Amino acid sequence: MLPIIEASELKSLNKDSYILIDARGFGNSRERYEQGHLQGALYIDLDELAAHPENPAFGGRHPLPSLQYFTALLGRLGITSQSHVIVYDDKGAANPAARFWWMLKAIGHQKVQVLNGGLQAAVKAGLTVTTDVPSTPEPATYQAAHDFTGMAVLEEVSKAVQSPDNIVIDVREAPRYLGRTEPLDLVAGHIPGAINVPYISNMNAENQYLPAEELKANYKKVLNGKQPEQVIVHCGSGVTACHTLLALEQAGLPGAKLYVGSWSEWSRRDLPVGTEEV
Incomplete structure (x- = not known):
């Protein structure tokens, strides 16, 4: 599976065959998400993809969270190790979308892709944008293949x-x-x-x-x-x-x-x- 998926490919997939993640997460992104996101997309914030150390001199501004924290987050999103995950943002994947992709790959997840061109490309391709927030997914248990690598x-x-x-x-x-x-x-x-x-x-x-x-x-x-x-x-x-x-x-x-x-x-x-x- 290639790590990048085109909007035309996403449009042709059965909506029940993947979990869609909106990862515009920083700044006022929650507000932007509520004002319009791809149908079925679940929201995550950059803050959820990093630990919060007291001193960035040891780990930087966005160090990785613990494996336990990350797998719990995935479980809350209904993601299991077998899920096909597709993630997008509105910055050409330069922000949390690529980070989320990398974190999943780093714990051994196989089926994860980033939407090429993000939200803008999806809108241009005619995918449905809505203000309806999906219901909370059924919690899942995520079993990581291993701790973060790479x-x-x-x-x-x-x-x-x-x-x-x-x-x-x-x-x-x-x-x-x-x-x-x-x-x-x-x-x-x-x-x-x-x-x-x-x-x-x-x-x-x-x-x-x-x-x-x-x-x-x-x-x-x-x-x-x-x-x-x-x-x-x-x-x-x-x-x-x-x-x-x-x-x-x-x-x-x-x-x-x-x-x-x-x-x-x-x-x-x-x-x-x-x-x-x-």
Whole structure:
């Protein structure tokens, strides 16, 4: 199963064959959800996909919750390990949709897809938008295959940026990477040695993912002969980076790791800061 599903494909599926998740979750997203969402979609918020540490210097702004917490959340959504889950947001999967996809994959879930182009593409394809909030699903028990996998910790990143055998990709916009602006964290700049491949390069002008073959060609150039397993991807707080991990998987290049703490952790640990292009 490809990790990205087109709106036309979703439209043709039996509505009883999948669980649809609206993951626009941050800011006033609950209000936006109530003002209109895809029929049958259940709401989740970014806050539900992260723990809330007292000190972001240890884990970043959006560290992973415990496995127990996450599986309980899935159970409340009626999701089991056999469910076909389809998730969307309204930011081209750059926010919680890709994070939710990655978290499910990281605990061994097989049938999970992200809607290409999100809510906008669904509306354009003629899928039903409603203000009716679905009834609470029948609770389920989610049995994870294993704890979260596919992560890199700060110490591993520190070694990787100094090794010719690894690539560390920073997916933030170039001005943040170069330290010209920093709207969210305390220090501007990037991890020295990390290269900048902004997540927006995964998308076309309509905010949809590029075709798989084009993504593959683009990332083959970035990898320059290295395997995806030698790659660590990060962003500001471990959310947007999942957009690029999704692109790599769609391109047939799975195996890269997520640095969950990302710049929000690194920049709070009195570590070196880069402001020039690598």
